[in-house]
Amino acid sequence: MNVEPWSTVGPGSSAAIVPGIQYLLRAHGHAVAVDGAYGPATAAAVSAFQTAQGVPSDGIVGPITWPRLVIAVQQGSTGDAVRAVQQFGLARSPGEDPLIVDGDFGPITKERVEFFQESWGLSLDGVAGRETWSFFSTFMPGERPWALVKQGSSQATNWRVLAAQHLLRAHGATIAADGAFGPLSGQAVQAFQQTLRAVEISTTLGQLDWPSLIITVKQGDGPEGPKGEAVRAVQTLLADLTVDGDFGPQTDAAVRQFQQVFLPPADGVVGPNTWHTLMVRLFE
Numbered sequence: 056m057n058v059e060p061w062s063t064v065g066p067g068s069s070a071a072i073v074p075g076i077q078y079l080l081r082a083h084g085h086a087v088a089v090d091g092a093y094g095p096a097t098a099a100a101v102s103a104f105q106t107a108q109g110v111p112s113d114g115i116v117g118p119i120t121w122p123r124l125v126i127a128v129q130q131g132s133t134g135d136a137v138r139a140v141q142q143f144g145l146a147r148s149p150g151e152d153p154l155i156v157d158g159d160f161g162p163i164t165k166e167r168v169e170f171f172q173e174s175w176g177l178s179l180d181g182v183a184g185r186e187t188w189s190f191f192s193t194f195m196p197g198e199r200p201w202a203l204v205k206q207g208s209s210q211a212t213n214w215r216v217l218a219a220q221h222l223l224r225a226h227g228a229t230i231a232a233d234g235a236f237g238p239l240s241g242q243a244v245q246a247f248q249q250t251l252r253a254v255e256i257s258t259t260l261g262q263l264d265w266p267s268l269i270i271t272v273k274q275g276d277g278p279e280g281p282k283g284e285a286v287r288a289v290q291t292l293l294a295d296l297t298v299d300g301d302f303g304p305q306t307d308a309a310v311r312q313f314q315q316v317f318l319p320p321a322d323g324v325v326g327p328n329t330w331h332t333l334m335v336r337l338f339e
Contacts, residue, residue, distance in 0.1 A: 056118070056255065056262060056263065057255045057257065057259070057261035057262050057263045057264065058186070058189075058203060058257065058259050058261045058262075059118075059185070059186060059189035060189055060190065060192070060193055060200040060201075060261075060262050061117065061118040061121045061122075061189050061192050062117075062121075062192040062193050062195055062197075063115060063116070063117040063118070064076060064093065064115070064116045064117075064192075064195065065093065065098070065114065065115035065116070066093050066094065066095070066097075066098045066114060066115075067093060068093040068195070069091055069092055069093065070194065070195030070196060071143065071194040071195060072191070072192055072193075072194045072195050073091050073092065073093050073097070074089050074090075074091045074139075074142045075139045075140075075142060075143065075191060075194070076093070076097065076101070076116055076124070076139075077089040077090070077091075077097060078135045078136065078138045078139035078142065079124050079125065079126060079135070079136060079139045080097070080100045080101065080104060080124070081135040082126050082134060082135040082136040082139065083104055083124070083126075085100040085103065085104060087100045089138075089142075098114035098115075099114065101114045101115070101116055101120070102114040104120070104123075104124065105120055108120075108123045110123065121188065121189070121192055122185055125184070125185055125188040126139075127182055127183065127184035127185065128140060128160050128182070128183050128184075129160060129165070129180075129181060129182040129183070130160050130161065130162065130164070130165045130181060131160060132160040133158050133159055133160065134158050135158065137158045137159065137160045137164070138156050138157075138158045140154075140160075140164065140168065140183045140191070141154040141155065141156045141157070141158075141164060142154075142156050143191060143194060145164075145167035145168065145170070145171055146167075147167065147170045154167055165181040166181075168181050168182070168183050168187065169181045171187065171190070171191075172187060173212075173213075173336075174202070174335065174336050175190050175200070175202045175203065175335070176202040176203035176204055176205065176208070176213050176215060177190065177203060178205075179212060199331070199335065200262055201261065201262050201264075201265040201266075201331065201334060201335075202215060202334045202335055203259055203260065203261050204216060204219040204236060204259065204260040205236065205258070205259045205260075206236055206237065206238065206240060206241030206244070206258035206259065207236065207237070208236045209234055209235050209236065210234030210235075211234075213236075214292070214336075215292070215334055216234055216235070216236045217232055217234050217288070217291040217298075218288040218289070218291045218292050218333075218334075219236065219240070219260055219268075219288075220232040220233070220234075220236070220240060221284045221285065221287040221288035221291065222268045222269065222270070222284065222285060222288045223240070223243045223244065223247060223268070224284045225270055225281040225282075225283075225284035225285050225288070226247055226250075226268065226281070228243035228246070228247070230243050232287070238258075240258075241258030242258070244257070244258050244259065244260055244264070245257070245258060247264065247268065248263075248264060251263065251264070251267055265330070265331075265334070266327065269285070269327060269330040270282065270285035271324065271325060271326045271327070272285045272286050272289060272302055272324075272325050273302060273307075273323055273324045273325065274302050274303065274304070274306070274307040274323055275302060276302040277299075277300040277301045277302050278299055278300030278301045279300070282302075283300035283301075284300065285325075286300045286301065286302045286306065287299070287300045289302075289306065289310065289325050289333070290306060292333045292334075293306070293309045293310065293313060293333075294309075295309075296309055307323045310323050310324075310325055310329070311323045313329075313332075313333070314329060317332050318332055
């Protein structure tokens, strides 16, 4: 759950993920229509697939069924498992044409998959496999997942790295905020996770971590102490700001401008919704 936010989808759903499920079922030999409606025929195919896989046969695609249903595809792959990926469209900008659902994983499909991976802090390999599909699975109404920050990533490959390091410092970590999320940052993640829970400990910041890691900040906060580090985290996520931990007029103006575009009304307060939106880039 922390690094793979699998959804749960069942009968009656018409979410954007349903055609993906239907294409994957077809790739496994189940002759279902790709109509986007999770009706009796799709539920029966899911149940049959689950029985063959030796998992509870309830006709619902959830965290147990998803990893077995997913088929990893990459450039050069063909067929319904590729169509399952392409049907999401994966546009990089609002005006860009969606992917053509032709079952041919070519260079354009690879570019779109890589952009999706970059947008969510996933392994940037162009392969639509288990990790990437766990985020594809959230193409349905409800809360969007948090992006990942992994050990081994850098500010150059994941623009959240500096923000993550500053937030870990706000919670007592003694790491340098240097933009390289190496072993010391990974150890800081593990130490932070151990204050939250006894299971799902890793070197990756994920779904269970961000809600407790973020700190609400507003004009007048910083630059010393936890608030100062949280302000620095915000400043790394907005363009052309000096990262000094002082939430002054320039930072306030930048936050309000961002909010006005992405989640109005703009109040200048960086709370959970603003933090979440800052961490995700759905378009170029």
